[in-house]
Amino acid sequence: MAKSLLIISRQAPWSGPCAREALDVALAGGAFDLPLGMLFLDDGVFQLAAAQQPDALQQKNLAANLQALPMFGVEELFACAHSLARRGLADEALNLPVQVLDDAALKALIARFDQVVTL
Amino acid sequence: MSTLTVGDRTIALDKDGFLLDLQDWSPEAAQALAAQEQISLTDEHWEILNVLREFYAQYQLSPATRPLIKYTALKLGADKGNSPHLNRLFNGTPAKLAAKLAGLPKPTNCI
Amino acid sequence: MTTLHVIAHSPFGDQRLASCLRLLGADDGLLLCGDATYALKAGSEPLQMLQAANLGPRLFALAEDLQARALDGTQVIAVDYPAFVELSLHYDKVNSWL
Numbered sequence: 001m002a003k004s005l006l007i008i009s010r011q012a013p014w015s016g017p018c019a020r021e022a023l024d025v026a027l028a029g030g031a032f033d034l035p036l037g038m039l040f041l042d043d044g045v046f047q048l049a050a051a052q053q054p055d056a057l058q059q060k061n062l063a064a065n066l067q068a069l070p071m072f073g074v075e076e077l078f079a080c081a082h083s084l085a086r087r088g089l090a091d092e093a094l095n096l097p098v099q100v101l102d103d104a105a106l107k108a109l110i111a112r113f114d115q116v117v118t119l
Numbered sequence: 120m121s122t123l124t125v126g127d128r129t130i131a132l133d134k135d136g137f138l139l140d141l142q143d144w145s146p147e148a149a150q151a152l153a154a155q156e157q158i159s160l161t162d163e164h165w166e167i168l169n170v171l172r173e174f175y176a177q178y179q180l181s182p183a184t185r186p187l188i189k190y191t192a193l194k195l196g197a198d199k200g201n202s203p204h205l206n207r208l209f210n211g212t213p214a215k216l217a218a219k220l221a222g223l224p225k226p227t228n229c230i
Numbered sequence: 231m232t233t234l235h236v237i238a239h240s241p242f243g244d245q246r247l248a249s250c251l252r253l254l255g256a257d258d259g260l261l262l263c264g265d266a267t268y269a270l271k272a273g274s275e276p277l278q279m280l281q282a283a284n285l286g287p288r289l290f291a292l293a294e295d296l297q298a299r300a301l302d303g304t305q306v307i308a309v310d311y312p313a314f315v316e317l318s319l320h321y322d323k324v325n326s327w328l
Contacts, residue, residue, distance in 0.1 A: 041253075
């Protein structure tokens with residue numbers, strides 16, 4: 001049985017490479033059939049905002065790429081309730097079907113996975 | 120860098136034979152690319168190429184093998200979305216070769 | 231399963247430490263290295279946060295990083311690199327906050 005990996009993505013989408021790198025780890029792991037989870041934490045929850053239009057930035061569309069996670073077998077998707085609330089995203093529609101977890105549930109989530117990496 | 124001749128047009132390819140500019144794709148370009156791989160495109164090929172182009176339009180990336188199979192099964196049913204069928208149509212490397220013929224970038228997570 | 235959380239970034243102007251403390255399980259450990267050790271600066275806000283979290287024997291810092299920055303290591307368990315390696319084996323996994 002392959003070890004499960006939780007990827008914690010905690011950077012905003014358009015200003016640096018971290019959000020892209022976290023997604024690339026998830027897509028590559030998914031392509032290899034690894035049991036993966038992905039948690040959006042801190043500024044990482046900004047990746048989940050609906051209706052983002054990065055075309056003018058001339059970057060690959062991370063928000064569109066994120067939608068492919070379930071196709072790559074990454075279906076365990078989570079977001080931190082506290083991070084969403086602080087950023088005014090708690091009541092908004094998000095672009096991914098994430099489970100929103102409170103701190104206690106996040107502790108249990110991190111404990112459940114064999115390996116964790118935070119990007 | 121190599122090129123592909125389609126009718127009276129010359130299209131630039133990268134070192135692996137993928138289109139450098141995705142805007143250069145046309146059904147005729149797909150046929151020319153397929154001919155280079157000794158493949159004659161049938162309706163069975165075309166429905167997969169269309170599924171791939173749909174995948175790219177939706178997700179802005181090229182699928183690895185597993186998501187290609189999953190997405191094809193979703194769109195065309197399990198009798199099409201399975202690896203024997205896709206391997207048979209695309210010389211055993213469906214994610215890479217079908218992406219090339221569909222005018223998509225080379226898949227980065229390809230096994 | 232237990233986790234050793236490792237933070238290397240300065241706690242000033244970044245959420246890593248605050249978020250880590252919120253998500254730290256009851257049996258998890260926290261190791262500060264590099265600029266994260268500035269969290270131990272006497273009189274600083276991050277130190278208050280750490281004291282409030284009351285991690286006791288679950289809070290570690292890399293000794294050489296404390297020494298280089300003239301930071302007080304009496305509030306933590308100061309470890310050298312061999313002890314760091316031992317710690318990472320003691321916990322089920324290591325979560326590096328990159």
